[in-house]
Amino acid sequence: MSLKYQYASNSNVYETQNPASPAESLGRYDIPDDAEVAQILERATTAQAQWAKVPGLERGDRLNAFLDAVVARADDIAESVTLEQGKILAEAKGETLKGCAEGRFMVGEAARMGSSPIGTGRPDFSNQVLRRPRGVIFCISPWNFPAMTPLRKICPAVAFGNAVVLKPSQFTPAAAFLLADIAKEFFPDNLIQIAMVSGRKASDIVANGPIQGVSFTGSVDTGRLVYAAAAQNLIPVQLELGGKNAAILNDTNDLPAAVAQIFGAAMQTCGQRCTAISRVLVQKELADETKSQLVERANDIALGHGMESGSQMGPLCNAAHWKDVCDTTSNALSEGAIALAGGGPPEGAGDEGGYFFKPTILGDVQHQSIAGQVEIFGPVLSVLEYDTFDQAMEQLNGTEFGLTSALFSNQNNLVQRFLAESNNGMLHVNHGTVPDNNMPFGGVKHSGVGAYSVGPTAVNFYTSEHAAYIAW
Missing domain, CATH: 3.40.605.10 (Aldehyde Dehydrogenase; Chain A, domain 1)
Structure with missing residues (x-):
């Protein structure tokens, strides 16, 4: 052969x-x-x-x-x-x-x-x-x-x-x-x-x-x-x-642009990045429109072989990892999360059809839950909602991980607080979690x-x- x-x-x-x-x-x-x-x-x-x-x-x-x-x-x-x-x-x-x-x-x-x-x-x-x-x-x-x-x-x-x-x-x-x-x-x-x-x-x-x-x-x-x-x-x-990285979406003059940044950071490499955004913490007044835009983007993704020009997302890397992402997401849904988009593999996926998994947006996610705490390492984005910025920061830092984080806000006092209090190795303001080539790359906790x-x-x-x- x-x-x-x-x-x-x-x-x-x-x-x-x-x-x-x-x-x-x-x-x-x-x-x-x-x-x-x-x-x-x-x-x-x-x-x-x-x-x-x-x-x-x-x-x-x-x-x-x-x-x-x-x-x-x-x-x-x-x-x-x-x-x-x-x-x-x-x-x-x-x-x-x-x-x-x-x-x-x-x-x-x-x-x-x-x-x-x-x-x-x-x-x-x-x-x-x-x-x-x-x-x-x-x-x-x-x-x-x-x-x-x-x-x-x-x-x-x-x-x-x-x-x-x-x-x-x-x-x-x-x-x-x-x-x-x-x-x-x-x-x-x-x-x-x-x-x-x-x-x-x-x-x-x-x-x-x-x-x-x-x-x-x-x-x-x-x-x-x-x-x-x-x-x-x-x-x-x-x-x-690893990381269970979060982006706080508090306020923005351009919600579609912010959502695009968050969605891209969540879904690149089929979510198999240690720096992927796997949680978005949304101020409640923005939550409905944010979820709507995330779902629209998820449903528009074309799955396919990475060598094909029309493909926007390839498969997960191997059988064991595919099964783990399937099982963990299923357990998150059984625990109470709701699949607003995706939620599992497409029909025919697996050992014969490839290790594909649909881009997934999870709603009704609680902070102390599988979807809120476990690094799923796939194209799965959990949406959590908050009332006050204190709650957002508590959720941001409330995991075992401390790799990267993001804040979307035009309020300088919140930006300064995020920079002082985000317990992560890398901090991003008003953009996704892609690092520069000359900056230190690492995490805490x-x-x-x-x-x-x-x-x-x-x-x-x-x-x-x-x-x-x-x-x-």
């Missing part, structure tokens, strides 16, 4: 399927055994020692050249994302290019890495704070952004002088393998390697492997396991976890641990700090 992505040489493999047409096999990928994993890690250590000696500006030039090559092959990478993950092609290409744009910013951040003079209390002394590459970074990326998340980890790691061993999701590894193929032209051998290991083996690497840091993006439950394993190895972590990705603070994870005292 001819497969589009063939990275297998033995029978112990992961196989991938097209979630829009699950009978279609796409790729085969070797699962390394314990001896091969040990060799991967040993090679990474050797490559990192070589790479760390390359002047920082040259590292940046080579990373920029790598990113130029990724942009040149963005169509191929985007196709792999759409075929294995399911999202529409425009979204797949968009994530690839965004990952490159973030990477270029990190080149600039790394170029500024050096010694920083610090005042001293002694005569004939000078003090400096030095930064060095950490070493080998083990990166674990999820299935929802198969190109952008690996780039978000690879670029700062390499820019600051580290080596990368990347474990992509077994559902969507093609993009990571394509990136690693491109990297061979620009970096020392084995500086960027792929390890398609099981979750259990990944945990063993984190707990016992010769690595100096672990960067993980995924669920809260798995993040806890990674955190515990890293504690055994006493290595730093960078954890990007159960949404993240460690230095944020991208941004000027990423250096705190990808380098170690050293205090130097010089007497003369």
